[in-house]
Amino acid sequence: MNIGAAAERSNLPPKTIRYYEEIKLVKPARAQNGYRDYCDADIHRLRFLQRSRSLGFSIEECRTLLSLYEDENRASSDVKALALEKITEIDRKVEELQGLRNTLHALAENCHGNDKPDCPIINDLAGKI
Protein backbone atom coordinates (compact mmCIF):
# COMPACT_ATOMS: atom_id res chain seq x y z
CA MET A 1 0.00 0.00 0.00
CA ASN A 2 1.37 3.40 -1.01
CA ILE A 3 1.67 6.34 1.34
CA GLY A 4 -1.46 8.01 -0.02
CA ALA A 5 -3.63 5.03 0.85
CA ALA A 6 -1.89 4.69 4.21
CA ALA A 7 -2.63 8.36 4.87
CA GLU A 8 -6.29 7.84 4.10
CA ARG A 9 -6.55 4.77 6.29
CA SER A 10 -4.68 6.26 9.23
CA ASN A 11 -6.17 9.72 8.99
CA LEU A 12 -2.68 11.25 8.96
CA PRO A 13 -1.17 13.45 6.24
CA PRO A 14 1.60 11.84 4.15
CA LYS A 15 4.08 14.43 5.41
CA THR A 16 3.41 13.36 8.98
CA ILE A 17 3.79 9.70 8.08
CA ARG A 18 7.19 10.39 6.51
CA TYR A 19 8.13 12.33 9.59
CA TYR A 20 7.13 9.39 11.78
CA GLU A 21 9.41 7.21 9.71
CA GLU A 22 12.25 9.68 10.09
CA ILE A 23 11.94 9.52 13.87
CA LYS A 24 11.63 5.73 13.67
CA LEU A 25 8.04 5.24 14.75
CA VAL A 26 7.24 3.22 11.63
CA LYS A 27 9.48 1.26 9.28
CA PRO A 28 7.55 0.52 6.11
CA ALA A 29 8.98 -1.77 3.44
CA ARG A 30 10.03 -0.32 0.09
CA ALA A 31 8.73 -1.39 -3.28
CA GLN A 32 11.15 -1.89 -6.19
CA ASN A 33 10.44 1.62 -7.47
CA GLY A 34 11.48 3.12 -4.13
CA TYR A 35 7.92 3.83 -2.98
CA ARG A 36 7.08 3.12 0.65
CA ASP A 37 4.93 0.02 1.01
CA TYR A 38 2.72 -0.16 4.09
CA CYS A 39 1.46 -3.47 5.44
CA ASP A 40 -1.53 -3.93 7.74
CA ALA A 41 0.65 -3.84 10.87
CA ASP A 42 2.07 -0.49 9.73
CA ILE A 43 -1.44 0.86 9.31
CA HIS A 44 -2.32 -0.33 12.79
CA ARG A 45 0.71 1.48 14.19
CA LEU A 46 -0.20 4.65 12.31
CA ARG A 47 -3.79 4.56 13.50
CA PHE A 48 -2.55 3.94 17.02
CA LEU A 49 -0.27 6.96 16.73
CA GLN A 50 -3.02 9.13 15.32
CA ARG A 51 -5.31 8.27 18.21
CA SER A 52 -2.75 8.63 20.96
CA ARG A 53 -1.46 11.93 19.54
CA SER A 54 -5.00 13.27 19.34
CA LEU A 55 -5.45 12.33 22.99
CA GLY A 56 -2.62 14.65 23.85
CA PHE A 57 0.27 12.24 24.28
CA SER A 58 3.64 13.57 23.15
CA ILE A 59 5.64 11.74 20.52
CA GLU A 60 7.88 10.21 23.18
CA GLU A 61 4.86 9.09 25.18
CA CYS A 62 3.41 7.61 22.00
CA ARG A 63 6.65 5.72 21.52
CA THR A 64 6.25 4.24 24.99
CA LEU A 65 2.59 3.45 24.44
CA LEU A 66 3.42 1.86 21.12
CA SER A 67 6.00 -0.41 22.72
CA LEU A 68 3.43 -1.36 25.36
CA TYR A 69 0.88 -1.91 22.60
CA GLU A 70 3.21 -4.40 20.98
CA ASP A 71 4.40 -6.00 24.19
CA GLU A 72 2.38 -9.16 24.81
CA ASN A 73 3.67 -9.22 28.37
CA ARG A 74 2.78 -5.64 29.26
CA ALA A 75 1.18 -4.86 32.60
CA SER A 76 -1.97 -2.79 32.17
CA SER A 77 -0.84 -0.84 35.24
CA ASP A 78 1.99 0.64 33.17
CA VAL A 79 -0.47 1.97 30.64
CA LYS A 80 -2.81 3.21 33.31
CA ALA A 81 0.04 5.06 35.02
CA LEU A 82 0.80 6.93 31.80
CA ALA A 83 -2.85 7.83 31.36
CA LEU A 84 -3.18 9.08 34.92
CA GLU A 85 -0.02 11.13 34.58
CA LYS A 86 -1.41 12.70 31.45
CA ILE A 87 -4.68 13.47 33.22
CA THR A 88 -2.76 15.27 35.97
CA GLU A 89 -0.86 17.23 33.35
CA ILE A 90 -4.08 18.21 31.60
CA ASP A 91 -5.61 19.27 34.91
CA ARG A 92 -2.63 21.51 35.58
CA LYS A 93 -2.94 23.11 32.15
CA VAL A 94 -6.66 23.66 32.55
CA GLU A 95 -6.15 25.31 35.90
CA GLU A 96 -3.50 27.61 34.51
CA LEU A 97 -5.65 28.55 31.55
CA GLN A 98 -8.61 29.25 33.81
CA GLY A 99 -6.44 31.50 35.93
CA LEU A 100 -5.45 33.46 32.83
CA ARG A 101 -9.03 33.54 31.69
CA ASN A 102 -10.25 34.95 34.99
CA THR A 103 -7.58 37.61 35.05
CA LEU A 104 -8.38 38.68 31.51
CA HIS A 105 -12.08 38.56 32.22
CA ALA A 106 -11.75 40.77 35.28
CA LEU A 107 -9.68 43.25 33.28
CA ALA A 108 -12.12 43.29 30.37
CA GLU A 109 -15.05 43.74 32.74
CA ASN A 110 -13.51 46.98 33.99
CA CYS A 111 -12.72 48.30 30.54
CA HIS A 112 -15.28 50.65 29.09
CA GLY A 113 -14.43 49.57 25.57
CA ASN A 114 -15.08 52.95 24.04
CA ASP A 115 -13.09 55.32 21.83
CA LYS A 116 -11.18 56.86 24.74
CA PRO A 117 -7.59 55.81 25.46
CA ASP A 118 -8.08 55.13 29.17
CA CYS A 119 -7.93 51.35 29.54
CA PRO A 120 -7.54 49.21 32.67
CA ILE A 121 -6.17 46.34 30.60
CA ILE A 122 -3.32 48.43 29.27
CA ASN A 123 -2.78 49.90 32.72
CA ASP A 124 -2.44 46.47 34.21
CA LEU A 125 -0.08 45.27 31.50
CA ALA A 126 1.99 48.40 32.06
CA GLY A 127 2.14 47.57 35.77
CA LYS A 128 0.14 50.62 36.81
CA ILE A 129 -2.11 49.42 39.57
Add this chain to the structure above:
Amino acid sequence: MNIGAAAERSNLPPKTIRYYEEIKLVKPARAQNGYRDYCDADIHRLRFLQRSRSLGFSIEECRTLLSLYEDENRASSDVKALALEKITEIDRKVEELQGLRNTLHALAENCHGNDKPDCPIINDLAGKI
Protein backbone atom coordinates in the same frame (compact mmCIF):
# COMPACT_ATOMS: atom_id res chain seq x y z
CA MET B 1 21.50 50.18 32.33
CA ASN B 2 23.10 46.90 31.23
CA ILE B 3 21.13 43.87 30.12
CA GLY B 4 21.60 42.10 33.45
CA ALA B 5 19.91 44.90 35.37
CA ALA B 6 17.22 45.17 32.72
CA ALA B 7 16.62 41.43 33.08
CA GLU B 8 16.23 41.77 36.82
CA ARG B 9 13.86 44.69 36.53
CA SER B 10 11.72 43.18 33.81
CA ASN B 11 11.73 39.65 35.15
CA LEU B 12 12.88 38.34 31.78
CA PRO B 13 16.08 36.36 31.07
CA PRO B 14 18.79 38.24 29.14
CA LYS B 15 18.49 35.73 26.29
CA THR B 16 14.84 36.58 25.90
CA ILE B 17 15.55 40.30 25.94
CA ARG B 18 18.13 39.91 23.18
CA TYR B 19 15.59 37.87 21.25
CA TYR B 20 13.01 40.63 21.67
CA GLU B 21 15.51 43.03 20.20
CA GLU B 22 16.17 40.72 17.28
CA ILE B 23 12.46 40.67 16.45
CA LYS B 24 12.30 44.44 16.95
CA LEU B 25 10.17 44.65 20.05
CA VAL B 26 12.77 46.80 21.84
CA LYS B 27 15.56 48.98 20.49
CA PRO B 28 17.95 49.79 23.32
CA ALA B 29 20.78 52.27 22.83
CA ARG B 30 24.35 51.05 22.78
CA ALA B 31 27.12 52.20 25.07
CA GLN B 32 30.56 52.97 23.64
CA ASN B 33 31.81 49.51 24.60
CA GLY B 34 29.05 47.89 22.56
CA TYR B 35 26.94 46.93 25.56
CA ARG B 36 23.19 47.42 25.33
CA ASP B 37 22.00 50.38 27.39
CA TYR B 38 18.39 50.28 28.55
CA CYS B 39 16.52 53.43 29.49
CA ASP B 40 13.39 53.60 31.65
CA ALA B 41 11.07 53.49 28.66
CA ASP B 42 12.80 50.29 27.49
CA ILE B 43 12.25 48.74 30.91
CA HIS B 44 8.59 49.69 30.75
CA ARG B 45 8.29 48.01 27.38
CA LEU B 46 10.02 44.89 28.67
CA ARG B 47 7.81 44.71 31.74
CA PHE B 48 4.79 45.21 29.53
CA LEU B 49 5.94 42.36 27.33
CA GLN B 50 6.62 40.09 30.27
CA ARG B 51 3.12 40.67 31.63
CA SER B 52 1.28 40.33 28.36
CA ARG B 53 3.23 37.19 27.43
CA SER B 54 2.46 35.65 30.80
CA LEU B 55 -1.22 36.37 30.18
CA GLY B 56 -1.05 34.15 27.12
CA PHE B 57 -0.76 36.72 24.34
CA SER B 58 1.40 35.65 21.41
CA ILE B 59 4.38 37.74 20.37
CA GLU B 60 2.41 39.26 17.51
CA GLU B 61 -0.46 40.09 19.82
CA CYS B 62 2.03 41.64 22.21
CA ARG B 63 3.33 43.73 19.35
CA THR B 64 -0.18 45.02 18.74
CA LEU B 65 -0.80 45.63 22.43
CA LEU B 66 2.51 47.45 22.69
CA SER B 67 1.61 49.74 19.84
CA LEU B 68 -1.74 50.42 21.54
CA TYR B 69 0.11 50.96 24.82
CA GLU B 70 2.17 53.66 23.18
CA ASP B 71 -0.65 55.15 21.14
CA GLU B 72 -2.02 58.16 23.00
CA ASN B 73 -5.05 58.10 20.73
CA ARG B 74 -5.93 54.44 21.18
CA ALA B 75 -9.53 53.40 21.69
CA SER B 76 -9.92 51.19 24.73
CA SER B 77 -12.40 49.15 22.69
CA ASP B 78 -9.51 47.93 20.54
CA VAL B 79 -7.71 46.60 23.59
CA LYS B 80 -10.89 45.11 24.98
CA ALA B 81 -11.56 43.33 21.69
CA LEU B 82 -8.14 41.67 21.83
CA ALA B 83 -8.72 40.59 25.41
CA LEU B 84 -12.14 39.15 24.63
CA GLU B 85 -10.77 37.30 21.63
CA LYS B 86 -8.07 35.81 23.82
CA ILE B 87 -10.69 34.78 26.39
CA THR B 88 -12.63 32.95 23.68
CA GLU B 89 -9.46 31.24 22.56
CA ILE B 90 -8.67 30.15 26.11
CA ASP B 91 -12.21 28.86 26.54
CA ARG B 92 -11.84 26.78 23.42
CA LYS B 93 -8.56 25.31 24.65
CA VAL B 94 -10.00 24.53 28.07
CA GLU B 95 -12.95 22.77 26.52
CA GLU B 96 -10.72 20.70 24.29
CA LEU B 97 -8.49 19.75 27.20
CA GLN B 98 -11.48 18.79 29.31
CA GLY B 99 -12.72 16.59 26.51
CA LEU B 100 -9.37 14.82 26.40
CA ARG B 101 -9.33 14.59 30.16
CA ASN B 102 -12.76 12.97 30.27
CA THR B 103 -11.87 10.47 27.57
CA LEU B 104 -8.66 9.51 29.34
CA HIS B 105 -10.44 9.35 32.66
CA ALA B 106 -13.13 7.05 31.33
CA LEU B 107 -10.49 4.79 29.83
CA ALA B 108 -8.41 4.73 33.01
CA GLU B 109 -11.53 3.97 35.09
CA ASN B 110 -12.07 0.81 33.09
CA CYS B 111 -8.47 -0.32 33.29
CA HIS B 112 -7.72 -2.79 36.04
CA GLY B 113 -4.19 -1.50 36.31
CA ASN B 114 -2.72 -4.85 37.21
CA ASP B 115 0.12 -7.01 35.83
CA LYS B 116 -2.03 -8.53 33.10
CA PRO B 117 -1.72 -7.28 29.51
CA ASP B 118 -5.43 -6.77 28.92
CA CYS B 119 -5.97 -3.02 28.85
CA PRO B 120 -8.95 -0.96 27.66
CA ILE B 121 -6.73 2.06 27.10
CA ILE B 122 -4.51 0.21 24.67
CA ASN B 123 -7.56 -1.37 23.07
CA ASP B 124 -9.07 2.03 22.47
CA LEU B 125 -5.85 3.47 21.06
CA ALA B 126 -5.62 0.46 18.79
CA GLY B 127 -9.16 1.15 17.60
CA LYS B 128 -10.58 -2.06 19.05
CA ILE B 129 -13.95 -1.10 20.47
Add this chain to the structure above:
DNA sequence: CTTGACCTTCCAGTGACTGGAACCCTCATG
Protein backbone atom coordinates in the same frame (compact mmCIF):
# COMPACT_ATOMS: atom_id res chain seq x y z
C1' DC C 1 48.21 41.38 36.39
C1' DT C 2 44.90 38.19 37.02
C1' DT C 3 40.45 36.60 38.18
C1' DG C 4 35.68 36.36 37.62
C1' DA C 5 31.51 38.40 36.43
C1' DC C 6 29.48 40.41 32.92
C1' DC C 7 28.82 41.48 28.13
C1' DT C 8 29.03 40.49 22.85
C1' DT C 9 27.90 37.60 18.48
C1' DC C 10 26.76 33.53 16.15
C1' DC C 11 25.20 28.85 15.54
C1' DA C 12 22.32 25.04 16.74
C1' DG C 13 18.47 22.75 18.97
C1' DT C 14 13.70 22.29 20.83
C1' DG C 15 8.51 19.73 19.13
C1' DA C 16 5.90 18.22 15.75
C1' DC C 17 5.19 19.01 11.94
C1' DT C 18 4.41 21.82 7.22
C1' DG C 19 5.56 23.98 2.69
C1' DG C 20 8.01 23.97 -1.35
C1' DA C 21 11.42 22.82 -4.94
C1' DA C 22 13.26 19.54 -7.98
C1' DC C 23 12.95 15.30 -9.61
C1' DC C 24 11.11 10.17 -10.60
C1' DC C 25 7.24 6.65 -11.72
C1' DT C 26 2.95 5.06 -13.78
C1' DC C 27 -0.96 5.06 -16.47
C1' DA C 28 -4.43 6.79 -19.69
C1' DT C 29 -5.24 9.44 -23.62
C1' DG C 30 -4.49 11.79 -28.32
Add this chain to the structure above:
DNA sequence: CATGAGGGTTCCAGTCACTGGAAGGTCAAG
Protein backbone atom coordinates in the same frame (compact mmCIF):
# COMPACT_ATOMS: atom_id res chain seq x y z
C1' DC D 1 4.99 7.50 -29.07
C1' DA D 2 4.63 11.86 -26.65
C1' DT D 3 2.33 14.03 -23.06
C1' DG D 4 0.00 15.33 -19.00
C1' DA D 5 -2.06 14.25 -14.56
C1' DG D 6 -1.47 12.49 -10.38
C1' DG D 7 0.97 9.82 -7.64
C1' DG D 8 5.63 9.17 -5.37
C1' DT D 9 10.82 10.51 -3.74
C1' DT D 10 14.48 13.52 -1.25
C1' DC D 11 16.16 17.55 0.87
C1' DC D 12 15.99 22.17 2.69
C1' DA D 13 13.73 25.78 5.14
C1' DG D 14 10.27 27.68 8.13
C1' DT D 15 7.14 27.67 12.12
C1' DC D 16 7.00 29.62 17.58
C1' DA D 17 9.38 31.53 21.33
C1' DC D 18 12.88 30.89 23.09
C1' DT D 19 17.31 28.32 25.16
C1' DG D 20 22.10 26.47 25.35
C1' DG D 21 26.68 26.82 24.34
C1' DA D 22 31.08 28.33 22.30
C1' DA D 23 34.44 31.87 21.51
C1' DG D 24 35.76 36.06 22.62
C1' DG D 25 35.65 41.29 24.46
C1' DT D 26 35.17 44.49 28.83
C1' DC D 27 35.39 45.92 33.43
C1' DA D 28 36.03 46.37 38.53
C1' DA D 29 38.31 44.35 42.46
C1' DG D 30 42.21 42.36 44.74
